[in-house]
Amino acid sequence: MIAMRACVPRAAIAWWIAQPPGSTDPRLGSGSKKTLEASRRLTNSIACRCQNRVREKVVIVTGSSSGIGHSTALDLARKGATVYLAFRKHKIGEAVAENLRSSTGNRSVYFLHLDLTDFSSIRSFVHEFSKREQRLDALVNNAAVFHHPPALTGDQIEVTYQTNYLGVFLLTQLLLKDVQRSPASRIVFVSSAAHKLVSEQDLLHYDPRELSKPTTFADHVRSYGLSKLAIHLFAQYIVETAPGVLVVLVDPGNVWTPIYRHSWQSWSEILTRLKCFLFMKSAQEGAQSTIHALNAPDIKSGQYISSCLEVEGTQSYDTTAVQRLIAHSAQLTAFPRHSDTTNDPSQTRNKTDNFL
Numbered sequence: 001m002i003a004m005r006a007c008v009p010r011a012a013i014a015w016w017i018a019q020p021p022g023s024t025d026p027r028l029g030s031g032s033k034k035t036l037e038a039s040r041r042l043t044n045s046i047a048c049r050c051q052n053r054v055r056e057k058v059v060i061v062t063g064s065s066s067g068i069g070h071s072t073a074l075d076l077a078r079k080g081a082t083v084y085l086a087f088r089k090h091k092i093g094e095a096v097a098e099n100l101r102s103s104t105g106n107r108s109v110y111f112l113h114l115d116l117t118d119f120s121s122i123r124s125f126v127h128e129f130s131k132r133e134q135r136l137d138a139l140v141n142n143a144a145v146f147h148h149p150p151a152l153t154g155d156q157i158e159v160t161y162q163t164n165y166l167g168v169f170l171l172t173q174l175l176l177k178d179v180q181r182s183p184a185s186r187i188v189f190v191s192s193a194a195h196k197l198v199s200e201q202d203l204l205h206y207d208p209r210e211l212s213k214p215t216t217f218a219d220h221v222r223s224y225g226l227s228k229l230a231i232h233l234f235a236q237y238i239v240e241t242a243p244g245v246l247v248v249l250v251d252p253g254n255v256w257t258p259i260y261r262h263s264w265q266s267w268s269e270i271l272t273r274l275k276c277f278l279f280m281k282s283a284q285e286g287a288q289s290t291i292h293a294l295n296a297p298d299i300k301s302g303q304y305i306s307s308c309l310e311v312e313g314t315q316s317y318d319t320t321a322v323q324r325l326i327a328h329s330a331q332l333t334a335f336p337r338h339s340d341t342t343n344d345p346s347q348t349r350n351k352t353d354n355f356l
Ligand SMILES: NC(=O)c1ccc[n+]([C@@H]2O[C@H](COP(=O)([O-])OP(=O)(O)OC[C@H]3O[C@@H](n4cnc5c(N)ncnc54)[C@H](OP(=O)(O)O)[C@@H]3O)[C@@H](O)[C@H]2O)c1
Pocket: 062, 063, 064, 065, 066, 067, 068, 069, 086, 087, 088, 089, 114, 115, 116, 117, 141, 142, 143, 144, 145, 163, 190, 191, 192, 193, 251, 252, 253, 254, 255, 256, 257, 258, 259, 260
């Protein structure tokens, strides 16, 4: 009985704190929802006010089932872009797309299945997209996981690394020809301040084929940081090898989204979690740096947009480190294959071969 009494409030509080903004669970009354939203709004009120530069553009947003990706897709649909939602959940994909179509009046919102933890799914996604569209004006690489339970993917790669980086590497490489067909294309990489917590040397010594077993929160942040740092090095590679494509990295800041569903499970962390819930951005606010990256007129390729929408200079990483990472990534993803109709297959193959 005593155990029951202790257990009920604990579970109820944990459940309540676990609800990310935008949760439609009827158990959270609209009054309390509004109060909590208002308290968050007091601390975060930055919004992109750029002129619409995405109307009639073809845009893919990965990880658009929830959080920042969903808010980005909503903004794109409102602004009249053709939006491809790309994520894993087959079952809700069509419903999410229909919801965006009906709430914005934009009929050009589509769902295409994409699982970044499966290289064959990435290839199928690109194949399907290329059948439908002649060009890609913007690719928003937004999907990611954090604090994921230890696992290797079916491709035998550590799950966080493949979802957040290696899958993104393959997807971007395979779509590059479509991106380059557009006269003013952009590739946006959603990064995180966590990339600053690790070094290029850490990344080069990391073997994603080994199952790491992070035990502390700091271990998880490090593993996540490695995947995000790899994104930065890859972005530099794209800037150097694909002139004409505007590459932008963004930091959304601390945003209350389902990405935290694997974290904060112990009772001792609940107060921290409550603090985060109250003071973190909503998904809509967190999407502003991505929206800015898609619409801002005066960004140079390789620049980084902070969560306050300040455009920061390009960080330059060691060229040898970039080359080694790209070569290793090409090897792990078996890119390019003969069947990959890259923009210039001979050039891409020579570039990666040199690094091996
Ligand atoms: N929230 C923050 O505080 C924060 C801070 C810094 C950076 N970020 C970055 O912001 C981006 C968006 O995150 P979020 O906070 O909005 O999280 P989120 O709501 O959990 O969204 C992540 C999205 O990624 C998708 N995804 C996960 N694994 C996938 C896979 N294997 N294949 C395809 N899609 C997959 C999820 O779709 P499923 O439904 O298929 O799982 C979901 O749509 C991420 O890059 C994250 O690193 C977030």
